[in-house]
Amino acid sequence: MNSRPQTPINVPPPRTWDARLARRLVTPLVNTWVTPNHLTTLRLLIGLAGALCLAHGEFAWANAGALLIVLSNFVDHTDGELARIGGKSSRIGHFYDLACDALVTVMLFVGMGVGAGATHIAGLKIAPGVLGAVAGVAIALIFFLRMRIEEMAGKAGTRQASVGGFETEDVLYLLPIVTLTSVVLPFVVVASIGAPLFAVWVVVDYWRVARRAASAPPVAAGTAETRQMWASE
Secondary structure (H helix, E strand, O other), X not given: OOOOOOOOOOOOOOOOHHHHHHHHHHHXXXXXXXXXXHHHHHHHHHHHHHHHHHHXXXXXXXXXXXXXXXXXXXXXXXXXXXXXXXXXXXXXXXXHHHHHHHHHHHHHHHHHHHHHXXXXXXXXXXXXXXXXXXXXXXXXXXXXXXXXXXXXXXXXXXXXXXXXXXXXXXXXXXXXXXXXXXXXXXXXXXXXXXXHXXXXXHHHHXXXXXXXXXXXXXXXXXXXXXXXXXXXX
């Protein structure tokens, strides 16, 4: 006897345009062997390839890398959508997604810094590769602290601002403009300043949430909200 195909779970539509498109694309995958972790791995490979292209520094390589980063950023939405509508959420998959997000973002800025250092002298006292690494490490810290905040306060505690169907992370879709206009070096310099400052703000937010969680009564494990948290975005 053949089992009936699984019907996609009816969950609220995503807030952002790219996530809505991602859900449409992955809906046919609900009854296949494809898992959210497969899509997360695909996102990771595309993102690392983009970072390597950016590290070359030449105009053509930088633009190819920017396009790959944009594609990787979009694919990042597909795993979470498949997990939600296919009932395939898992704690391991959630943290795997977060780790890949952090790695791709760190390597993105390191690659941009290395590439800028290969094509620009600019009289900087600090190598652009180091500046990129500073921005990348700061962003890795932000990812780690947001993960900890999410464990304490739920997904609502780390939800990004959304305006007109776009979130904060969607700024990466503008990366090709940075490479096409050859302003990679200024972008890395600004990121090396802005990312650590934002990390300081997240540290303060983490401290505030940790104090609140310490004084709150324990919540029963295994609730629907906790399970939903495992469906990465």
